[in-house]
Amino acid sequence: MEPIKVGATSRIVLPRHVKLKHDTVRDRWILLAPERVLNPDETSLEIVRMLDGVCSVGDIVGTLAVKYNAPSEVILVDVIGMLQDLCDKGFLVSAETVATHAGRTS
């Protein structure tokens, strides 16, 4: 696994072993990985759902900037920070490096 430096042109996806899933018993969305369960907040969840392996980080930021009528420079910093953290923890990977089932949900 090669380290990822997230930038505006990066395309980031969920790797095969991380699953975005609705936890019906607790009525919440979760990210499942080996021995870990993440409970994303609303913003993180929205971003993770946009990771389709096609859109770049910049594309996602553009969409969010329009939707929330906010400056994209500010959003970009926050989105990169959040994605970099999840990449470093192994929850997300670069779309180029790994065969994935991007956006696999259940």
Add this chain to the structure above:
Amino acid sequence: MNEITKHAPAPAPTSSAACSVPLAAPIAVLAELTHRCPLQCPYCSNPLMLEKANVELKTEDWQRVFTEAAALGVLQVHFSGGEPTLRTDLAALVKHANGLGLYTNLITSGVLLDAKKLAALVDAGLDHVQLSFQDSEAENANRIGHYKGGHEKKVAVAALIRAAGLPLTMNAVVHRQNLDHLAEIIALADKIDASRLEVAHVQYYGWALKNRAALMPTRAQLDRATAMVDAARIRLKGRLVIDYVVPDYYAKRPKKCMDGWGRHFFNVSPAGKVLPCHAAESIDGLKFDSVRERSVEWIWANSEAFNRFRGTDWMPEPCRSCDRRELDFGGCRCQAFALTGSAGNTDPACELSSNHQAMFEAALADAASGEPNYVYRRIGGA
């Protein structure tokens, strides 16, 4: 993001009265499909009294357990043993669990796996493999596992696992007789393309307690290992995630064992006994219920073994009035039993325990013993 398990647990209940806190649903189940295993590691987490093949649950029993567990709120199933790949129905069980939306993890020694078996598991929807290594080099690794050629097979199987597209965690249980190879163990994890490495110091109950003199690291070894893990985490950031389980004989505060007794986790033994932790049978006098007689839901809510140490009401002083009582839940019940004779005592890993000094001195004495020989884990070996 809020990491719910393992490293940053969910906020603890604010009330200290266990009965007034609604019972949370479990998150993970460790399914010990069998106690049979080709390896004989002297720190095995299985009980000294191993269950034999003729009492193991059948395929349909396990499938019912997973169905009931998922309905109750379980999110992850860890298929373990013994060696779970000895079960010929493993792929069928993975498929069933996967169909329920459960995250499926195989915890294996790997020595019985081949490309065909892996392909069947991938088809069944297996999400992840955790492969154990006993050391970084074959001779000592095979002596620890008491299995000729095991290490070489594991290295080959790791490549098959990655070739099958499965993500890999390398699990390395560390102790005095392999801890000086930690740098090489970390390098091996990177070489076999593991995305995660568990460096787990031996926890001393059951077989490991029996082998404590042969396994206990020195304080200097522990300090070197901890520094090495800290440095490797920085060096390999984004490349290899390292989880580190510390040995608490040298600790000041106890570990938050099982994330709190009966809080997020249960273990099902090969014969169907439901345990709050895999070592719980080492505690005398606890009564366990079986999935042969009761539903998982009933057992989680009502089993005497779960309710005995759930929450904080059971605690003696100094735990009862301690402001850390909902941070560590009093530590490990099995360790309290093993070292003080009562599972209801404060874990002696805590420096506030009157037994703490004796535990620390036992560690020093065992570490200095130089005992090289293991009591191997096998039926009748205890």
